[in-house]
Structures are given as C-alpha cells and as structure tokens.
Amino acid sequence: MDLNDFSVSHVEGKSRVGLLKTSRGCVETPVFMPVGTAATVKAMLPETLEAIGAQILLCNTYHLMIRPGEKVVNHLGGLNTFMNWSGPILTDSGGFQVMSLAKLRQLDENGVTFRSHVDGKKFLLTPEASIMIQETLKSTIIMAFDECTPFPVEKKIAEKSMKLSSRWAERSKSSFKGSNGSMLFGIQQGGMFQDLREESACYLNDIGFDGYAIGGLAVGEPQQKMFQVLDYSSDFFPKHKPRYLMGVGKPSDIVGAVLRGIDMFDCVIPTRSGRNGQAFVENGTINLKNAQYQLDKNPIDEACGCYCCSNYSRGYLSHLVRSNEILASLLLTLHNVYFYISLMKKIRELIKRGEFTAFAKKIC
Template sequence: MTQRFSFSLHAKDGAARAGLISTPRGEIRTPAFMPVGTAATVKAMMPESVAATGADILLGNTYHLMLRPGAERIDRLGGLHKFMNWDKPILTDSGGFQVMSLADLRKLTEEGVAFRSHVDGSKHMLTPERSMEIQRLLGSDIVMAFDECPALPAEESVVAESMRLSMRWAQRSRDAFGDRPGHALFGIMQGGVTRALREESAVALKAIGFEGYAVGGLAVGEGQEAMFGVLDYAPGMLPEDRPRYLMGVGKPDDIVGAVKRGIDMMDCVLPSRSGRTGQAWTRRGQVNIKNARHADDPRPLDEQCTCPACRNYSRAYLHHVFRSGEIISSMLLTWHNLHYYQDLMQGLRDAISAGEFNAFEADFHAQRAAGDIEPL
C-alpha cells in the first residue's frame, strides 16, 4: 500500500479522463462518485453496504461534525474512519458552504465566518486555520481549503470580491495545513460563470500549489446549461496531472456531462436523499415508486441491476413498504441508487479506457429517453 498521495492518468478520450488516486488508505478509481456521509453516516446504509456498491471514498461534512459530536471528541475516539467504521479514504469539505447555507446569524469578515449553530444556537468561528484543524482532528485523507461560495445568480462584482477572498483563504489554508504526508489538500476554484474570474482564480491556486483542485461555486442555482458552459473551459485551466473535483454534482446526466468535460471526482446527496423520498434512479431514468402503477408489479426496478433491491424484491413490495413508511424502503432504495451511480461510474471508466466515450454517452441518453418499462 502506498504511503503517500498520488494521481495517475491511465486513459483519455476527448477531455474525459480515467485514472487512479492512490492514498495510504486505498485507491480511488476515477472518474469517482463519492457518496455523502454528512454526519459520519450515509443515511439508511451500513458502511459495509456502501462499500459493496463499489464506492472507493466517502465525503464527510466539517460543519456538521464540528457541531455534533465535535471534532475533538472524534479525535479522542480514534478519528473519523474508526468512529464510523469506514477503512477506505474519506474527503471532508471545509464547512464553508454549509456555514453560508445553514448557519444562523452569520457574519463574514476577512478573518473568517462567525455564526450560530443551527443545532443549538451556540456561537462558533470558522476560519481557514480552524477548518484545517478540524479536518486534521477528523483524520480525513483529502482536505478541502476553506472558501466562500456565493449563491448564483449574483452580481459579477460580488462574485469577484468573494473569489478573491477565497484565494486569500486558500493561501491561509495551505499554510495551516502544513506538512502531512499521505494526506492531500485541494484548492477550490471560484469565479461564478465568468471566464476571466475563473482564470484569475486558477492562476492564484496554481501559484499556491495543491495536491488536487476543485471547481467550486457550481450546482448552486445556475442551471445545467450554465454549469456545462463553465466546465467547457474551467477544468482545462487546472493542472493536467492533478485530480479535478466538481463539488455537489449531481444528477446522472450532470455526471456524464461533467466527465465528458474533464472532471475526475464528484459528490452529491441526491442518490441517498432520493432513495428516502421514493425516487429510484435507473438506466431508463427516474422511477417514482410511490405511484399506484407499481402496486401490482412483480418485476424488479431494473432488470439489469444486481443490487439487493432489484435481485430480491419486486416493485410491488418496494411500493408497499414506501407507502407504509417502513424503514426498509429507505434502505433498499438508497442501496439501489448508490449501486446505480457506481455502475454508471464503472461504465464511464470502461468507456474512456476503451476510447468509446461518445458511444457510451449516446447509449446513456437513448436509454433514458425511452423512459420506464411499460406498466403491466
């Protein structure tokens, strides 16, 4: 097992890339989808089950974990991996996005963000230095620089000011991260949907130097067309020999479009959150299991899927347990969705390696356009 963090590219097909991130805790095949384990758990899943779907890495949330149960407590208990029984790599976000979106009464200064917890109203201060300390206490393998992410649409002057603050915070994050062999720090590109600001941000990040780079500030309300517009040029502004991570994305067609444009890593709550609300993602698009059409249907969600929900249970059963509010509904639909997402990533990796990305993409869209199987 490697004792350091490294990234190697194995294949390219157009801008799409297939590679491998090596860490002391294991390898991450790219393009990679990271299930979100907000509070040290992927909701409705056992860690062993998450691994069984094919996930190589999980994401944890600095903001949630610092508030409850507390980073110092997790450190005393042996770190996040031991605490949540996950022995593969973990990436932690910096807390910046959650502070902006969840915290009460926040006050942003050059120093950082003062805020009140949405849990109990307690006062906290999150700075680049404190974010690095929390992520060190958690013991995550990939640490994200502390940044500010304005919601879009926003005035260009607001986006520019925010991006420059994030670049100053990126330098402070790098300084505070220090020398941690085997762990990686990723910088986050900002700049909204303005090409010149994205370029300025990329230049600043490359001057600081990071083990990986994220394209931040997308999937925050700008829509898929605008997001793809940025991804047509933004990944190419970042170093070719480092992983590129698109934060908070997304739906299956967002993922395919992002990989097509040179993205290596993504995360999103969508597969797990959808599972809890009765939405299943399949090769033929979304299936809403609450619909009455499934009540008498003995067929699986997806004939080709090998997850436990599809192998062992009918649409009729999944419909019944969802309508009855049974916990197994969330468990089975979340497992199915995460399995589908990891299947999609494996398909993308295979297609890129074989030089057949365009054919894969065309087939992906054609299957979805055909829609769900006919009702019985």
C-alpha cells in the same frame, strides 16, 4: 507510484481514467463519493458500501464540528475508526454549509462567525480553524476553506468573493500540516465568469495543491450553464492533478462533466431520493409511491445486479414506501448508490475503450 499521487492511464478527448493513491488506499477515477454528512451514509452500512464498490466517502466538516465536535471524533479514533470505514474520506471545508444552513453569519477577512442551526451555539470558522478541524477529524482529503457565491450573482460580488477565497486558500495551505498523510485540495470560485474562473485557478496553481475542486456550481444554475463553465474551467488546472466538481449531481450532469475533464463527484441525490421513495432507472427516476407500481411484480430494474433488485418487486417496495417502513429507505438507498457506482464503472470502461464520447452525446 508515491502516496498522494495521481496518474492518468487513459484519455479520450478531455475525459480520463486515473488512479488517485491516498494514505487510505487507491481510488479509480472518475469516481462518485457517497455523502456521509454526519459520519454515516444515511441508511447504509459501511460493509454494504464496500461490497458494492464504494471507494471513497465524503463527510461534512460543518455538521461534525457542531455535533459531536471534532475533538470527540478524534478521541474516538478519528473519522475512519469512528464510523467503521477503512477507505479514504474527503471532508469539505464547512464553507458551503455555513452559507446555506447556519444562522446569523457574519463574514469578514478573518473568517465567518455563525450560530449553529442545531442549538444556536456560536462558532468562528476561519481557514486555519477549518484545516485544524479537518486534521483533528483525521480526514484523508482536506478541502481549503472558501466562500461559495449563490446563483445568479453580480460580477463585482463574484470577483470580491473569489479574491477572498484565494487569500483564504493561501492561509489554508500555510496552516495545513499533513500530519495524518492527508492531501489538501484547493477550490476554484468565480461564479459563471470565465476571466474570474481563470484568475482563481491561477491563484490556486501558484499556491500548489494536491488536487483542484470546482466550487460554486450546482447552486441552482441550469445544466447548460454549468457545462459552459466546465468547458473552460478544467483546462486551467494541471493535467496531472485530480479535478473534483463539488455537489454534482444527476447522472446526466456527471456524464457531461466527465466529458469536460472532471474526475471526482459527490452528491446527496442518490441517498436523499432513496429516502423519498425514488429509484434511479436508465432514463431517470421512478417514484414508488405512485399507484401504478402497487401490483408490479418486476424489480426496479431488470438489468440491475443489486441486492434490492435481486430480491424485491416494485410492488413490495411500493408497499414499504407507502407504509413509511425503514426498510424502504434501506433498499432504495442501496439500489440508488449501486446505480451511481455502476455508472462510474461503466464510464471508466467506456473511456478505456474510447467509446465514452459517443455514449455521453446520447445522454447530454
């Protein structure tokens, strides 16, 4: 098997188990990528991430280009050395954060001019600049630059935006050098409109990418709406390439998306919830701030094998959360990321045994 290759080993309906071979090692899919926004998965040590089975991390181009700047990261050895993580790292293109966080943005055919939400400094992000920044960061998987439309959006606007993203995808591919052995993924857009999603996929397939992401979902639409788009969206892409659903999601979103042929996921939910005192359990989340847990001697989850559940009671964790202790964030983030990674492992095992569809139908 060559580098930057993807092979599918098991299929059940549209769900599949695959192996993505990157320049930084192999990734078993379906996979969840913990989010390391500013080159750190908040409240987690890289060695803990590795110990609990994290295979690949996501970092945000927008955050790193404005602080500390890609040249600083490059000077300090590139993202892997900089953050002491030896496995693969996927960077997003910056497009989504420019739309959601940046100030005074102006968009034209060339790209987006904006002011940083941190210090107001002016930046220009174009497809060429986004790819150059991601190559300077020495990212393992680089994302094409796109525009993400909100929900709901009129069809005319979604179409215009999708066509712009398609032209930007072509420019992203043309400027991609692959000098660090990295891969380049394209991003499908088109809102909630099937014909636009198909047209977008056609453009991307013609250009040719190492993997295909489905963008413009998880932007506030109901879960059933997202599933409707996924029902047809993944079919437009070649079977022998990985498919990545950006920014998703809750456990039931992930299960439903794997059922519809998705291989890769990222989301801030497990880490952000952990910092807010919420812990994932089999049927949802529990909020440890609630008074009912103050005298609770049980771990978050009896069945969980993580360090937090092996050593600490809900009562102690509730105390830490109420006291705003840093250890609360560390332990709850660890449990939540462990929960997500264990879920993905379980999904892979169920697909291998041909039992995933039955499991998924009970959840979503």
